[in-house]
Amino acid sequence: MPTSIFPINEFVTNTEDQDRLDSQPTNKYFNWHNDTSEQQLYASQVAEMIQSHGQEMVYLPRSLQNVDVIFGEDPTNSFTNAYRFAIAIDNILDYIGPDNTFTNQAYTWDAEIDCTVERSLFGYQVPIEIPNFGDLVYWPLAKVLFEITWVSQIKGEYFQLGSNPTIRIKMEKHTYSGETIEVSNTGIYQEEHYVCSIPEHTDQLSCELAGGTWTPSFDGDAFCSDPQYTDQATCELNGETWTPAANALIPEINQITGKTDVTNSDENEFTQTEGDTYTNDEEDNPFGIKI
Amino acid sequence: MIGYFFFNNTLRKYVVTFGNIFNNISVRHGNNTTAKVPVQQLTKEKFVQALDDNNTDPNVKVILPMITYDLVDIKYDASRKTNTLQNRKIYKNTETGKMNSILNAIPYDLKFKLYIFTRYETEMLQIVEQILPFFQPAFNIMIKSFPEMGITQTDVPVILDSTSINNEYVGNDSDIRHLSWELEFTMRAWIYTNLDNDAPIINRVLIDFGVMGPEDNVSLEGIEWVTDPIPSTGEDDPLIIKNTFTIVDP
Numbered sequence: 024m025p026t027s028i029f030p031i032n033e034f035v036t037n038t039e040d041q042d043r044l045d046s047q048p049t050n051k052y053f054n055w056h057n058d059t060s061e062q063q064l065y066a067s068q069v070a071e072m073i074q075s076h077g078q079e080m081v082y083l084p085r086s087l088q089n090v091d092v093i094f095g096e097d098p099t100n101s102f103t104n105a106y107r108f109a110i111a112i113d114n115i116l117d118y119i120g121p122d123n124t125f126t127n128q129a130y131t132w133d134a135e136i137d138c139t140v141e142r143s144l145f146g147y148q149v150p151i152e153i154p155n156f157g158d159l160v161y162w163p164l165a166k167v168l169f170e171i172t173w174v175s176q177i178k179g180e181y182f183q184l185g186s187n188p189t190i191r192i193k194m195e196k197h198t199y200s201g202e203t204i205e206v207s208n209t210g211i212y213q214e215e216h217y218v219c220s221i222p223e224h225t226d227q228l229s230c231e232l233a234g235g236t237w238t239p240s241f242d243g244d245a246f247c248s249d250p251q252y253t254d255q256a257t258c259e260l261n262g263e264t265w266t267p268a269a270n271a272l273i274p275e276i277n278q279i280t281g282k283t284d285v286t287n288s289d290e291n292e293f294t295q296t297e298g299d300t301y302t303n304d305e306e307d308n309p310f311g312i313k314i
Numbered sequence: 315m316i317g318y319f320f321f322n323n324t325l326r327k328y329v330v331t332f333g334n335i336f337n338n339i340s341v342r343h344g345n346n347t348t349a350k351v352p353v354q355q356l357t358k359e360k361f362v363q364a365l366d367d368n369n370t371d372p373n374v375k376v377i378l379p380m381i382t383y384d385l386v387d388i389k390y391d392a393s394r395k396t397n398t399l400q401n402r403k404i405y406k407n408t409e410t411g412k413m414n415s416i417l418n419a420i421p422y423d424l425k426f427k428l429y430i431f432t433r434y435e436t437e438m439l440q441i442v443e444q445i446l447p448f449f450q451p452a453f454n455i456m457i458k459s460f461p462e463m464g465i466t467q468t469d470v471p472v473i474l475d476s477t478s479i480n481n482e483y484v485g486n487d488s489d490i491r492h493l494s495w496e497l498e499f500t501m502r503a504w505i506y507t508n509l510d511n512d513a514p515i516i517n518r519v520l521i522d523f524g525v526m527g528p529e530d531n532v533s534l535e536g537i538e539w540v541t542d543p544i545p546s547t548g549e550d551d552p553l554i555i556k557n558t559f560t561i562v563d564p
Contacts, residue, residue: 094434094436096435097344098434098436099343100344131375131376132374167373168373168374172488172490173486173487193488196374196375198374198376198377199378200379200434200437201344201347201349201437276372279377282377283341283349283378283379284349284350290333290353290355291353294333294334294337294355295338297330297334298330298333298334298337301334301458302331302457303456303467
């Protein structure tokens with residue numbers, strides 16, 4: 024054994040102490056960084072708190088198809104998987120940022136949000152290790168689609184137990200640009216729900232699946248639910264039957280797909296209609312360009 | 315002196331026509347669907363813009379790509395100045411024998427800014443490539459600038475003055491990349507004064523040959539043209555001219 028680097032002083036009074044100091048760089052009686060049971064207890068308490076007081080959101084991993092290595096982007100990316108997970112919102116009053124603003128980019132809803140997930144709980148509910156930059160998160164309660172812009176990289180080095188069960192993430196409202204977002208309800212829920220909804224008579228509805236008829240569960244809307252026969256569901260009220268609306272629980276995520284294209288009610292149409300009355304295209308245009 | 319009302323709707327024509335130039339630009343998304351890029355004029359009432367917003371269900375920050383434009387400056391162009399005393403006349407469809415009359419058009423340069431926003435550089439290049447080749451540096455539009463006076467073939471060049479790229483890709487890792495280009499254009503436009511719809515028609519022309527009589531105050535010879543009848547519309551073709559040769563006795 025080499026000569027001890029620790030000088031003999033008042034705390035090192037015998038050979039045993041000398042050996043201990045030589046064998047471990049830190050004091051093993053005060054090193055909590057490897058206490059697995061304490062770490063798991065702490066993590067389970069954080070997870071329980073998030074599940075009790077947090078929000079249910081839907082995680083949509085970004086699926087990269089054809090990354091352009093020059094410009095560092097993938098216009099072909101899509102979002103087709105969705106997972107419900109628990110998340111705690113750190114902002115207690117409102118979003119961060121100016122919210123609705125008018126810029127030369129027209130009308131934007133610029134808002135950010137800080138959140139926290141528990142590492143193991145998130146990994147259980149979403150089949151990825153930690154949240155990723157660029158993935159989307161849908162908040163059904165607010166009907167807002169967020170994009171993850173920052174994920175905390177601190178794993179535990181600055182924490183007393185040597186582990187950090189929380190992952191802090193920053194999200195801002197998504198800037199949508201034609202990506203394919205096709206999330207099926209069955210991907211989010213174990214069983215598909217069909218909604219028979221007539222405000223005054225939902226308690227009088229009956230549902231029929233595979234020949235069986237029963238009164239649907241009623242909670243504002245009437246849900247006809249059977250994992251095997253949902254595509255055969257029919258609703259009946261006063262002798263009239265109809266097919267209930269499918270994917271009624273979270274349909275709005277998919278509604279954004281295709282919104283990049285202008286419609287007849289957009290400004291393009293009005294500009295075209297009015298502008299064509301001002302321009303004279305009666306003469307032949309030698310360049311073949313008609314505006 | 316200049317405080318009487320008239321409005322020829324000319325400036326609105328130029329603004330709408332400018333927006334109409336970029337009305338049919340499309341991008342091809344990665345999933346091979348082609349979408350027309352929305353074009354918006356910027357100076358809207360905020361509540362109208364908010365009511366028209368479709369970034370809801372689900373609510374997102376903004377939907378791109380997008381093109382916006384704005385009229386930012388108007389400047390007199392002295393190099394295109396014309397004779398201010400000349401005016402243009404056109405017959406009215408009336409029995410009063412009056413005409414519509416207007417002074418020459420006044421040249422003004424309209425400065426427009428066009429903003430292009432995309433999420434992806436690929437889409438930005440698609441949009442810009444659909445614009446730039448048509449400006450060398452001017453793109454000519456024929457505008458019906460004053461059809462009430464038969465001015466329906468006014469060539470209005472739109473000149474691409476400058477292009478600036480305002481991409482933001484540095485900063486915190488929580489700031490996502492913003493791609494925006496700003497194109498500045500000059501539209502060489504013409505605007506008009508008020509329309510005089512009560513201008514008199516010249517229906518009699520007398521040329522005095524200056525052959526004077528002994529008393530020096532009586533013309534001996536001259537030619538007089540008188541329209542007969544007074545034309546009622548500009549479409550009367552040809553005008554009936556009564557040519558009268560007159561010899562005035564001393």
